[in-house]
Amino acid sequence: MQVKGSKEIRAGVLDSGLCTGCGACVSLCPYYATHKGKTVMHFSCTRDEGRCHAHCPRAEVNLDMLSSVIFGEEYSAEPFGSYISIYTARAGDKAGLSSFQTAGTVSALMKFSMEKGYIDSAVLTKNDNGFGVPVIVNDPSGIEKASGSRYSVSPSVKGVNEAINSGRKKIGTVSTPCQTLAIAQMRGNPVKQENFIDPIALSVGLFCTWALRASDFTDLLKSMGDVSTIRKLDIPPPPSSVMEIETGNKSYIIPLEEIRKLVPEACSYCHDMTAEFADISVGVFEGRNKQNIAIIRTERGRKIFDEAVNAGYLIREEISSKDIAPLAAASINKKKKGLAKLADAELVNSEGKDAVIRIKKSTLESIFKGGALCC
Amino acid sequence: MLLSKSEGKEFLLMGNQAIARGALEAGVSVAAGYPGTPSSEIIENLAAVAPDADLYVEWSVNEKVSLEVAAAGSFAGLRSLCVMKQNGVNVASDFLLHLVLSGTRGGMVLIPCDDPGAISSVNEGESRYFARLMEIPLLEPGDFQEAKDMTKWAFELSEEISNVVMLRSVTRLSHASGNVKLGELNRAKPSAKFNFSGNLLDAKTGPVITAPVPFRHTQQQAKLKKAIDLFERSPFNRYEGPENPELLIITSSACYLYSREALRVLDAEKRAGILKLGTTWPLPPELLKKHLAAADKILIVEEVLPFLEENIKILAMENIDSIGKIKFFGKNNGTIPSVNEMNPDHVIKAVSSILNIPYTGMPEEYEKSGQILSFTKSPNRELTFCPGCPHRASYWSINRALTLNGKNGFVCGDIGCYTMAILPAGFGTIKTAHSMGSGTGVASGFGKLKSFGLNQPVVSVCGDSTFFHAGMPALVNAVHNGSDMLLVILDNSGTAMTGFQPHPGIPSDAAGNKLPSVDIESVCRSIGAKTFTTDPFNISETEKKVLDIIENETGARVLIMRQGCALSPEKKGKKKYNVSVDSNICKGTDCGCNRLCTRVFRCPGLVWNSSTGKAVIDEIICAGCGVCADICPSGAIKRSEVMS
Ligand SMILES: Cc1cc2nc3c(=O)[nH]c(=O)nc-3n(C[C@H](O)[C@H](O)[C@H](O)COP(=O)(O)OP(=O)(O)OC[C@H]3O[C@@H](n4cnc5c(N)ncnc54)[C@H](O)[C@@H]3O)c2cc1C
Numbered sequence A: 001m002q003v004k005g006s007k008e009i010r011a012g013v014l015d016s017g018l019c020t021g022c023g024a025c026v027s028l029c030p031y032y033a034t035h036k037g038k039t040v041m042h043f044s045c046t047r048d049e050g051r052c053h054a055h056c057p058r059a060e061v062n063l064d065m066l067s068s069v070i071f072g073e074e075y076s077a078e079p080f081g082s083y084i085s086i087y088t089a090r091a092g093d094k095a096g097l098s099s100f101q102t103a104g105t106v107s108a109l110m111k112f113s114m115e116k117g118y119i120d121s122a123v124l125t126k127n128d129n130g131f132g133v134p135v136i137v138n139d140p141s142g143i144e145k146a147s148g149s150r151y152s153v154s155p156s157v158k159g160v161n162e163a164i165n166s167g168r169k170k171i172g173t174v175s176t177p178c179q180t181l182a183i184a185q186m187r188g189n190p191v192k193q194e195n196f197i198d199p200i201a202l203s204v205g206l207f208c209t210w211a212l213r214a215s216d217f218t219d220l221l222k223s224m225g226d227v228s229t230i231r232k233l234d235i236p237p238p239p240s241s242v243m244e245i246e247t248g249n250k251s252y253i254i255p256l257e258e259i260r261k262l263v264p265e266a267c268s269y270c271h272d273m274t275a276e277f278a279d280i281s282v283g284v285f286e287g288r289n290k291q292n293i294a295i296i297r298t299e300r301g302r303k304i305f306d307e308a309v310n311a312g313y314l315i316r317e318e319i320s321s322k323d324i325a326p327l328a329a330a331s332i333n334k335k336k337k338g339l340a341k342l343a344d345a346e347l348v349n350s351e352g353k354d355a356v357i358r359i360k361k362s363t364l365e366s367i368f369k370g371g372a373l374c375c
Numbered sequence B: 001m002l003l004s005k006s007e008g009k010e011f012l013l014m015g016n017q018a019i020a021r022g023a024l025e026a027g028v029s030v031a032a033g034y035p036g037t038p039s040s041e042i043i044e045n046l047a048a049v050a051p052d053a054d055l056y057v058e059w060s061v062n063e064k065v066s067l068e069v070a071a072a073g074s075f076a077g078l079r080s081l082c083v084m085k086q087n088g089v090n091v092a093s094d095f096l097l098h099l100v101l102s103g104t105r106g107g108m109v110l111i112p113c114d115d116p117g118a119i120s121s122v123n124e125g126e127s128r129y130f131a132r133l134m135e136i137p138l139l140e141p142g143d144f145q146e147a148k149d150m151t152k153w154a155f156e157l158s159e160e161i162s163n164v165v166m167l168r169s170v171t172r173l174s175h176a177s178g179n180v181k182l183g184e185l186n187r188a189k190p191s192a193k194f195n196f197s198g199n200l201l202d203a204k205t206g207p208v209i210t211a212p213v214p215f216r217h218t219q220q221q222a223k224l225k226k227a228i229d230l231f232e233r234s235p236f237n238r239y240e241g242p243e244n245p246e247l248l249i250i251t252s253s254a255c256y257l258y259s260r261e262a263l264r265v266l267d268a269e270k271r272a273g274i275l276k277l278g279t280t281w282p283l284p285p286e287l288l289k290k291h292l293a294a295a296d297k298i299l300i301v302e303e304v305l306p307f308l309e310e311n312i313k314i315l316a317m318e319n320i321d322s323i324g325k326i327k328f329f330g331k332n333n334g335t336i337p338s339v340n341e342m343n344p345d346h347v348i349k350a351v352s353s354i355l356n357i358p359y360t361g362m363p364e365e366y367e368k369s370g371q372i373l374s375f376t377k378s379p380n381r382e383l384t385f386c387p388g389c390p391h392r393a394s395y396w397s398i399n400r401a402l403t404l405n406g407k408n409g410f411v412c413g414d415i416g417c418y419t420m421a422i423l424p425a426g427f428g429t430i431k432t433a434h435s436m437g438s439g440t441g442v443a444s445g446f447g448k449l450k451s452f453g454l455n456q457p458v459v460s461v462c463g464d465s466t467f468f469h470a471g472m473p474a475l476v477n478a479v480h481n482g483s484d485m486l487l488v489i490l491d492n493s494g495t496a497m498t499g500f501q502p503h504p505g506i507p508s509d510a511a512g513n514k515l516p517s518v519d520i521e522s523v524c525r526s527i528g529a530k531t532f533t534t535d536p537f538n539i540s541e542t543e544k545k546v547l548d549i550i551e552n553e554t555g556a557r558v559l560i561m562r563q564g565c566a567l568s569p570e571k572k573g574k575k576k577y578n579v580s581v582d583s584n585i586c587k588g589t590d591c592g593c594n595r596l597c598t599r600v601f602r603c604p605g606l607v608w609n610s611s612t613g614k615a616v617i618d619e620i621i622c623a624g625c626g627v628c629a630d631i632c633p634s635g636a637i638k639r640s641e642v643m644s
């Protein structure tokens, strides 16, 4: 991967509508900031090379290099990327959770890892007046407070940078696919810092089809009442195509078509549905009520997951290939659409200019052929 | 020395002091003005002697009011003086237009100091045209002695014609110094009385009004004719040179000195003559006819606009039969540059080309290499805010808040030190900059363009003195018309740019006596603007407040950023903090900082040491405000409070 500087980020990402708002460039230096889900640049930095560019998921991401850093193998054209196994999962009694988005798998994993000392802190994303903002949790009891999904664009990786700045060495992260990509790039030490040790001890990724423009979504929420009284925001699995919102004493149902109008342009370039560079990726099991799907990708992810099951923090069940077919289809679909849109804009393997994605040509072709549906 | 009784003795006086002395010799009683370079020292000098000389001196809220205050003195039979810089005349002009019609009683002199080349201005305004526009006499001193003598005479002239007389100075006269032989001081203290019970049409005893206009206008023009007679015989118009010169230079003001030097350098004193005019409007026709007839080539040397040139050409045309054919050189045909200050070099070039005198002031090679060297080798000293200046901190926060908001908000500015925010010194934050108070008026307009799709946040900045001068009506306008804008008042407690003259927000007068002050915050509140305050040195709070007001408040709002000027008498030379950089922590050009302090924030107290690759504090220059400690991303800049 080629590392450049903030000039390229401004022109190629921020001003081009590609920024995901992930926050990976924020809190590294004084030049970037995030406000209401939007990343902005203060003044200008003249460096030719910097971590902002190296970590950004929209600037010169080499999927094959990244895959070899995280998984020791080339980027796979499979719908879910590299993985070891897939299960259904939900939080067990030992996790002691009463609120979560789907089935509490993510919060249970974080809680278990922190109690066991696998992680010294968890970077989660909490609700702040209708906006998603990162929070560094150092105590297992704080994990549940940040459970549930913030559907608006959230600069969660900013929190990861801040945890690193404050000296945390075993950080657990929960992140959407674009955020996960940024975290994975950082873990590869792209700017070749001396004495670099990967500070991320567990990366949990969330499935994601899109996020929402934070300001617009918050305005919508505010039009329904006090955002601090929102208890639940959920998108039940198809065939229902609505978002359910529960506030103080009312509940609202908004058609997804309305909600989709708030999806930022940047999401339409996204090619990753299942957070392919995480240790474990978690999402909704659409076929079954209140169950997660968990994709175990790395050895350390497998170890923690198994231990959490044995300790009663998680309940796991096998899943059939028939049951994961809809997710595989959705995932390959997103991959094709995102890469095609990037390719149309000459942002894949671009020559003579910055690319968003670099990927082996044959892999790209097999993704576009739509083949290689696994299992 | 201004009150020295050593008549006939020579003193070295600054042009503005000479003017002040001239007014004292004339027995001036009332002097008012608004600060503005290069005019301010006239009022300052008079203020300093006010108690001893029985004067009333004031810094007025703006130039128009200062002219009104001075006029009142004249209406009451006193001699009065009004002083301002060139663009101030524009502000005062509406009252002036009416004043010249009603006429004056006690001698009244208006002194604008023009700034050719805009050395201390954001315009290259010309006040001389106002004399023609308003049909009043115009005097232009050509040296320091004349600055004093003509000021004194101007009062007499004013009484002779019962109208205002304009005396125009320029930077190089106001701010340079020369020998002046003093005259007698007029120490009589006249008594003031305003008479109004006479006949409506009697300018001396009736009400002072402009009606009936045609009657008064006729009177005014008759008075002006009277001035012409006096000008024909005035010793301030002089000719020096041969009887029938090959070239006649007609000039006035500081350009007279440049012209003399040019002829001397070219050794052309026997071929060319100089007609130096001290009374430049209305022109004395007989004097000019005589000199125009004696030469075929006329060069007119003056600064800024071709005022003399146009008037002389009209006069020549009207008298073409007696004068004969002549060729004019000046600004209109490009012999003299049409903008910027004049200097002897420009005149030398003009004269040498007209008279075909070969002249090389400097070998071309030498001049070229000099230019290159001065460009490449001289240290680059950009215009910037002083160390410890609150404006740098204010713009830092305003700029960051507008960036965070992300909606392309912008700042409309006006005139003051803070105008420098059009430059990197203020992070290029100001996007429109015009006259006093105009940023707020322009913002008031921008703030009404929502219905046309203008969604950008609109901010204006205005200094405390400027707020009183012309910002207040703009704020009233914005509140009344429901404009959506934020006025940031950069309150540094003084008219800092021109040297800390007091303004209505300061509890003292020009001479330092106690006066009631007008509280900006309560003024804004009572105008009806939602008003907030902040200390700009607290940058995180200030940034938050700006952002919050932009995003969560609507209508015309005011945020007062209050922090004294670094050069104010209370602060100068006193550090609040000792500041230092811990070089073990400083990240320098590394990723994570890249010299934020010395490359972006750029307080002159912060210096980049390229050999160590670290920032350092220049303790001599650092004013000890401590703000940079809050901007350093790595906490390398340390501050500790100075024990007093
Ligand atoms: C923007 C967004 C879009 C999603 N889209 C899909 C989808 O299309 N299909 C699908 O199967 N699943 C999707 N999910 C994931 C799903 O909503 C649940 O987060 C997931 O099923 C895990 O459930 P859980 O009960 O284990 O989570 P919980 O135990 O409640 O934990 C959720 C964790 O996610 C963190 N979090 C919340 N919001 C964010 C955010 N914006 N960025 C980073 N971290 C966050 C919380 O801090 C918490 O730690 C999406 C999630 C998000 C945030």
Ligand code: SF4
Residues within 6 Å of the ligand: A005, A006, A028, A029, A030, A031, A045, A046, A047, A049, A050, A051, A052, A053, B590, B591, B592, B593, B594
């Ligand atoms: S190169 Fe480094 S210092 Fe410069 S903007 Fe990027 S992250 Fe910040």
Ligand code: SF4
Residues within 6 Å of the ligand: A009, A013, A014, A018, A019, A020, A021, A022, A023, A024, A025, A026, A039, A052, A055, A056, A057, A058, A182
């Ligand atoms: S790192 Fe993330 S927030 Fe920063 S520019 Fe890239 S996509 Fe946007």
Ligand code: SF4
Residues within 6 Å of the ligand: B581, B585, B586, B587, B588, B589, B593, B594, B595, B596, B597, B598, B614, B615, B631, B632, B633, B634, B635, B636, B637
């Ligand atoms: S801002 Fe701080 S870290 Fe950066 S160069 Fe200045 S002193 Fe060093």
